[in-house]
Amino acid sequence: MYDEEELVSISLLQHYTFCKRRAALIGIEQHWDENAATVDGEIMHEMAHSESAENRRDLKIRMSLRLHSFALGLSGTSDIVEFHRSADSGIVIPGAEGLWVPYPVEYKRGSTHEELPYMIQLCAQCMCLEEMLKTQIDMGAIYWGESRRRQEITFDYCLREQTVETAESVHKFLAEGKTPPPRYDKKCKGCSLYDICMPKAIKRIDANQYFESFFCESDEGGL
Numbered sequence: 001m002y003d004e005e006e007l008v009s010i011s012l013l014q015h016y017t018f019c020k021r022r023a024a025l026i027g028i029e030q031h032w033d034e035n036a037a038t039v040d041g042e043i044m045h046e047m048a049h050s051e052s053a054e055n056r057r058d059l060k061i062r063m064s065l066r067l068h069s070f071a072l073g074l075s076g077t078s079d080i081v082e083f084h085r086s087a088d089s090g091i092v093i094p095g096a097e098g099l100w101v102p103y104p105v106e107y108k109r110g111s112t113h114e115e116l117p118y119m120i121q122l123c124a125q126c127m128c129l130e131e132m133l134k135t136q137i138d139m140g141a142i143y144w145g146e147s148r149r150r151q152e153i154t155f156d157y158c159l160r161e162q163t164v165e166t167a168e169s170v171h172k173f174l175a176e177g178k179t180p181p182p183r184y185d186k187k188c189k190g191c192s193l194y195d196i197c198m199p200k201a202i203k204r205i206d207a208n209q210y211f212e213s214f215f216c217e218s219d220e221g222g223l
Contacts, residue, residue, distance in 0.1 A: 001070050001071060002070050002071075002072075002073035002171075003070075004070075006073055006171075007068060007070075007073055007074060007075040008027070008073060008074060008075070008170060008171065008174060009027075009074070009075065009076055010067065010074045010075065010076030010121060010124045010125060010128070011076060011121065012026065012027050012170050012174075013074075013117070013120050013121055013124050013163070013166045013167060013170055014117040014118060014120065014121040015027070015117070016166060016169065016170050016173065017116055017117035017120055017166055018117045018187070019185075019187070019191070020173065020180050021179065021180045021181075021182060021183070021197060021199075022191060022193055022197070023170070023173065024173070024178070024179035024180060025179065025193050025196060025197060026193075027170075027173075027174055028174060028177055028178075028179055029179060031193060031196050032192075032193075057085075058084065058085040059082060059083070059084055059085070060082070060083040060093065060096070060100065061080060061081075061082050061083075062078075062080070062081050062082075062083070063078075063079070063080055064077050064078065064079075065077065065078045065081050067125055067128035067129065067132070068128055068131075068132065069124075069127055069128040069131045069132075070131070071127075071131055072124065072127060072128070072131075072163075072164065072167040073167060073171055074124055074128060074167060075128075076124075076125070076128070078104055078106075078125055078129075079105060079106050079107045079143075080104070080105040080107070081102055081103065081104050081105070081129065082102070082103040082104075082105060083100040083101065083102055083103070084100065084101045084103055085098050085099070085100055085101075086098070086099045086100065086101045087099070089101065089135075089136075090102075090135065091133050091134075091135050101135075101137070102129050102133060102135065102137050103137070103139060103140055103141070104122060104125045104126055104129060104137070104140040104141075105140065105141045105142075105143055105150070106118065106121060106122045106125065106140070106141075106142050106143070107142075107143050107145065108142055108143070108144055108145065109144070109145045109146060110144055110145070110146050110147075111144050111146045111147040111149075115142075116162075118142055119142075119153055119159060120159070120162055120163050120166050122140050122141075122142060122153055123140075123153070123155050123159050123160060123162075123163040124163050124166075124167065125140070126140055126155050127155075127160065127163060137155060138154065138155055139152060139153065139154055139155065140152075140153050140155065141153060182197050182198060182199040182200075183199060184199040184200050185199070
């Protein structure tokens with residue numbers, strides 16, 4: 001169990017799974033930058049968070065719920081949590097009849113595709129809700145802004161284990177406080193921290209390689 005001051009942002013799980021250097025630049029060095037992708041994403045999140053609560057007969061929608069888990073050491077804010085009326089399981093909502101099952105929805109830009117970092121982020125939200133509400137949540141969804149489609153995610157054993165392991169790794173990673181060196185990959189092109197990270201700027205070699213190449217070049221020159 002973690003104390004309140006040890007809680008880290010749920011979103012860091014997504015960054016860590018996508019790129020450890022990116023997670024370090026954000027979580028350790030406190031860098032952030034914006035490109036067209038992050039601006040689009042922020043607009044989508046603001047739209048989700050700005051909508052008012054909605055109540056229907058069998059559905060209640062709440063935006064920007066504060067989430068936390070002392071078991072995982074996480075905290076954050078949901079985009080949307082839907083509460084679906086259920087006949088046989090769920091939680092009691094004050095002032096509402098019956099039982100209600102929470103269903104977290106995370107907004108992302110782009111089109112529907114399998115993306116493990118986002119799935120882990122959503123599962124972490126699910127596990128926070130489960131701890132806070134003392135219930136079980138089996139399903140949630142990622143809403144893709146470009147395609148305007150929902151991708152339903154099942155919170156199965158495998159995804160939950162990956163989420164727990166990622167949360168533990170992120171805590172150890174932040175405690176060590178070491179930013180990994182840059183390493184260029186095709187996914188770097190769309191990263192908002194590309195200019196800060198500079199993955200192509202420096203070719204890193206160890207000291208032995210450096211001095212070996214330096215003195216070999218000098219010897220060949222007759223010095």
